[in-house]
Amino acid sequence: MAENIAKSAFNTRYSLDQATPLPEFDTAGGCAFKVVDAHAKDSALYGLVQKPEVPIRNSLYKSLVEKPIRNIISPIDRGIMTMPEGQRLVTVFERPTGGVFFGPDGVNPLVNVGRLRTNILTSALGGLAELHSRNHTHRLIRPSSVFFASPGSDEIILGECITAPPGSGQSLRGEAMECVFADDITRGNATEEADIYQLGFVLISGFFGENLDVSLDRDAILAGRVNQSSFWALSGGQDVPGALGKVLQGMLVDEPSERWNLADILDWLEGSTSQRRTGLVNRSLSKPTHFMGVAYIDRRLLAEAFALNVSEAARYLKEKKFGQWVQSNLRDEVLDDRMEKALGILGADNLGVSSVSDDQLIARICMFLHPDGPIRFKGYSIMPDSISAFVASAFASGSGDNIQAVHELIRPDLLSALVEISDKNNPALTKAVQNLSKEMALIKDRTLGKGAERVLYSLNPQIPCMSSKFNGQWIGSLKQLVHGFDREAPNGRLASLITDRHIAAFCAVHAGDMDKDFYLLSHTQKDPVRFSFQMAQFFGVLQNRTKIPALPKLTSALVESMKPALKLLKKVSRREKITKLLDSVKKDGNIAKLTSVVDLVEIQQQDAREFSAARRQIQLLEKERESLGRKITHRHPAALLKGYQLSAIFAASICLLSLAMIVI
Amino acid sequence: MAKKPKISTSKPDKKKVKKPAGIGLFYILSLFIIAGFFSVGSAVALALGMMPTYVLFAQKKTPLSRMRSQVVGLSNLAGVLPFVERLWDGQNISMELGSPLPWVIMYGAAALGYVLLYVGPMMAAISLQVMAGERIKKIARHRQKLIDEWGPEVAFREAKSTESPKS
Numbered sequence: 130m131a132e133n134i135a136k137s138a139f140n141t142r143y144s145l146d147q148a149t150p151l152p153e154f155d156t157a158g159g160c161a162f163k164v165v166d167a168h169a170k171d172s173a174l175y176g177l178v179q180k181p182e183v184p185i186r187n188s189l190y191k192s193l194v195e196k197p198i199r200n201i202i203s204p205i206d207r208g209i210m211t212m213p214e215g216q217r218l219v220t221v222f223e224r225p226t227g228g229v230f231f232g233p234d235g236v237n238p239l240v241n242v243g244r245l246r247t248n249i250l251t252s253a254l255g256g257l258a259e260l261h262s263r264n265h266t267h268r269l270i271r272p273s274s275v276f277f278a279s280p281g282s283d284e285i286i287l288g289e290c291i292t293a294p295p296g297s298g299q300s301l302r303g304e305a306m307e308c309v310f311a312d313d314i315t316r317g318n319a320t321e322e323a324d325i326y327q328l329g330f331v332l333i334s335g336f337f338g339e340n341l342d343v344s345l346d347r348d349a350i351l352a353g354r355v356n357q358s359s360f361w362a363l364s365g366g367q368d369v370p371g372a373l374g375k376v377l378q379g380m381l382v383d384e385p386s387e388r389w390n391l392a393d394i395l396d397w398l399e400g401s402t403s404q405r406r407t408g409l410v411n412r413s414l415s416k417p418t419h420f421m422g423v424a425y426i427d428r429r430l431l432a433e434a435f436a437l438n439v440s441e442a443a444r445y446l447k448e449k450k451f452g453q454w455v456q457s458n459l460r461d462e463v464l465d466d467r468m469e470k471a472l473g474i475l476g477a478d479n480l481g482v483s484s485v486s487d488d489q490l491i492a493r494i495c496m497f498l499h500p501d502g503p504i505r506f507k508g509y510s511i512m513p514d515s516i517s518a519f520v521a522s523a524f525a526s527g528s529g530d531n532i533q534a535v536h537e538l539i540r541p542d543l544l545s546a547l548v549e550i551s552d553k554n555n556p557a558l559t560k561a562v563q564n565l566s567k568e569m570a571l572i573k574d575r576t577l578g579k580g581a582e583r584v585l586y587s588l589n590p591q592i593p594c595m596s597s598k599f600n601g602q603w604i605g606s607l608k609q610l611v612h613g614f615d616r617e618a619p620n621g622r623l624a625s626l627i628t629d630r631h632i633a634a635f636c637a638v639h640a641g642d643m644d645k646d647f648y649l650l651s652h653t654q655k656d657p658v659r660f661s662f663q664m665a666q667f668f669g670v671l672q673n674r675t676k677i678p679a680l681p682k683l684t685s686a687l688v689e690s691m692k693p694a695l696k697l698l699k700k701v702s703r704r705e706k707i708t709k710l711l712d713s714v715k716k717d718g719n720i721a722k723l724t725s726v727v728d729l730v731e732i733q734q735q736d737a738r739e740f741s742a743a744r745r746q747i748q749l750l751e752k753e754r755e756s757l758g759r760k761i762t763h764r765h766p767a768a769l770l771k772g773y774q775l776s777a778i779f780a781a782s783i784c785l786l787s788l789a790m791i792v793i
Numbered sequence: 794m795a796k797k798p799k800i801s802t803s804k805p806d807k808k809k810v811k812k813p814a815g816i817g818l819f820y821i822l823s824l825f826i827i828a829g830f831f832s833v834g835s836a837v838a839l840a841l842g843m844m845p846t847y848v849l850f851a852q853k854k855t856p857l858s859r860m861r862s863q864v865v866g867l868s869n870l871a872g873v874l875p876f877v878e879r880l881w882d883g884q885n886i887s888m889e890l891g892s893p894l895p896w897v898i899m900y901g902a903a904a905l906g907y908v909l910l911y912v913g914p915m916m917a918a919i920s921l922q923v924m925a926g927e928r929i930k931k932i933a934r935h936r937q938k939l940i941d942e943w944g945p946e947v948a949f950r951e952a953k954s955t956e957s958p959k960s
Contacts, residue, residue: 699943699944699946699947700942700943701941701942701943701944702942740943740947743939743942743943743947744943744947746939747936747939747940747947747948750932750935750936751936753928753932754929754932754933754936757925757928757929757932758925758929760922761918761921761922761925762918763911763914763915763917763918764914765914765918765921767917767921768914768915768917768918768921769857769914769917770856770857770860770917771913771914771917771920771921772910772912772913772914772915772916772917772918773857773860773861773864773910773913773914774860774913774917775913775916775917776860776864776906776909776910776912776913777860777863777864777867779864779909779913780863780864780865780866780867780868780871780906780909781867783867783868783871783902783905784867784868784870784871784874786871787870787871787872787874787875788874790875791874791875791878
């Protein structure tokens with residue numbers, strides 16, 4: 130009820146004008162529309178209609194809604210709205226009115242070097258400094274989502290970064306090198322340095338007066354950035370003169386450890402120059418490797434090529450004899466037994482025969498070549514801290530192959546081998562694998578409430594329930610789920626809802642500690658009485674946990690589902706009494722009361738016991754009636770006994786009478 | 794529920810038959826000795842007048858036969874006692890037992906015992922039949938009450954007990 134009120138309050142206050150789309154505020158998470166606030170009609174707002182399959186950055190949302198950051202578009206509120214395609218989560222943001230830094234045409238005549246330095250850079254740094262101090266990264270700073278605060282203002286506002294996974298929607302040129310090899314949706318939170326790179330990209334775009342987000346071939350962009358370094362690739366070999374050139378070079382350094390940080394930039398703004406050295410990290414091969422007609426000199430690019438051509442790469446490495454290839458092509462690399470085992474080539478005659486599949490083998494080799502890079506597996510490229518986003522996108526695609534890839538990826542043997550291969554060069558991977566220990570056990574378990582679906586919601590608690598049974602409804606919390614059950618209850622689909630794998634997994638994650646309930650539900654499905662009672666108990670627990678006072682439709686449906694079980698009760702009076710009891714509870718809508726008052730399983734057991742006793746009693750009565758039905762003659766032993774007793778009394782009376790007469 | 798009358802339909806227990814048979818004889822002999830102390834005539838009257846009872850006592854001892862002996866014995870004794878009392882008072886034995894009337898009375902009394910043995914069970918059978926009828930009515934009421942409460946199913950015999958092995 131509280132949720133309904135909140136929802137209706139949100140809907141009452143904010144109205145989404147779907148006729149006025151605001152594409153400049155669109156993100157990978159959804160489309161933006163103008164929003165009118167009934168309490169402040171003059172305020173400039175927009176609402177982003179969330180795509181259900183795209184996970185939002187919930188902790189960042191909470192942080193920003195609680196304490197907005199001046200130079201970052203911050204959310205005001207969010208709630209469920211009904212759209213033509215169904216219920217959707219709508220997040221309302223304050224809308225900067227000064228226009229976008231770079232419009233769709235990619236040109237912005239307003240920018241000049243002075244403004245870049247004095248206004249744009251300082252206001253962006255202010256926003257980022259505050260964000261980083263809260264242990265969050267922005268990860269979506271791009272020329273097309275940087276806005277001027279108001280018309281004529283030099284202050285800029287960075288676009289919002291909560292409605293899509295980090296880095297999702299960022300161009301290949303605009304993404305920091307440490308994340309650029311990952312797929313769009315799985316680039317990960319990265320570090321503060323990645324934000325600095327993205328800000329540098331915005332500034333260099335501003336300096337040249339054009340949006341450098343031009344779409345080129347992926348391989349060409351990556352090769353350009355790797356071979357020339359990002360700064361020179363972006364500038365097209367053209368130097369940026371003066372002090373601005375210095376800071377841009379520092380911000381666009383490809384190695385995160387060598388890139389300027391906020392402190393360096395602030396120092397630069399105050400006139401001092403950073404003493405950071407660059408070019409310390411070497412990622413090149415000692416000699417070019419020719420693979421599929423291309424000569425590779427950089428380990429990262431070779432890993433990328435291997436990952437995109439798994440079977441060819443496996444064949445290539447087998448032909449080349451991996452151990453020998455490593456000795457000749459990589460500097461300072463020695464393959465010991467431990468590493469060979471982790472790579473899956475120990476005892477395999479240098480890849481003549483490998484103990485693992487080609488996909489796993491190439492994933493391991495790619496990690497060996499690019500230890501701080503993404504996990505490259507089955508054509509996916511995933512930063513370790515965004516495995517959750519990978520799982521979400523796999524389920525959102527609905528493709529069996531993608532979901533199978535999730536099953537194959539979240540396995541202890543592969544992930545621990547990758548950790549070992551990365552050899553402390555990828556702390557994010559080590560941490561991610563440690564955090565996935567629970568999920569690795571869950572994914573193998575096919576029981577209700579577990580499996581890959583449980584992993585999906587466990588890793589993405591902010592994602593709404595993806596069950597097709599709730600098509601068009603936004604089920605993002607346990608309360609919404611329970612209300613969803615209440616809405617669907619009159620359709621008579623409760624049993625199918627409760628045994629749906631997505632719904633069960635969502636419920637298990639959001640309700641917590643319900644494994645026993647799911648076990649009982651799945652094991653009582655063939656027994657209608659126990660199942661209906663178990664179902665009522667399950668919903669009773671949910672009602673208690675969500676503290677929703679009344680669920681009339683759900684209670685009514687549960688009562689109706691229990692009534693067929695009542696027909697199995699033998700005792701007529703008990704059946705009538707329980708029916709009356711159920712009807713009275715139905716009116717309250719209190720499921721917990723329903724289960725506490727009517728323990729159907731116990732009642733049924735008691736009924737069966739008493740019925741058995743009654744049947745025995747009837748059998749005894751019939752036996753007795755049968756024996757009594759026979760004619761009793763004077764020769765019947767009982768008649769003889771009683772008759773003789775009677776006669777003896779009579780004879781004794783005569784004898785006493787005779788004696789009395791003598792005495793008298 | 795009213796207390797159910799105990800109607801035993803079983804035959805008397807054979808173990809009960811094996812009671813010492815000499816106790817009855819011991820009583821009779823004691824009676825003779827006591828009577829003999831006071832009057833020989835009385836003892837003779839007892840010995841001869843109670844002859845039908847001795848016949849029964851001589852039969853195999855069962856609880857029923859013992860009861861039969863008691864009935865006939867008590868009845869027989871009722872016929873003998875007046876004559877024993879007269880002989881005790883000093884009447885002449887030939888005067889008292891010389892006519893057929895005393896014997897008719899003494900043996901008639903024994904015969905009355907036999908009549909009681911015939912009539913008693915008949916009357917008991919009639920009353921037991923009446924009581925069984927009442928009990929049957931009660932059982933029917935109780936059975937119907939159970940059926941009303943549990944449905945007709947409760948009165949069905951279980952399938953395994955009614956079905957033949959082949960079916």
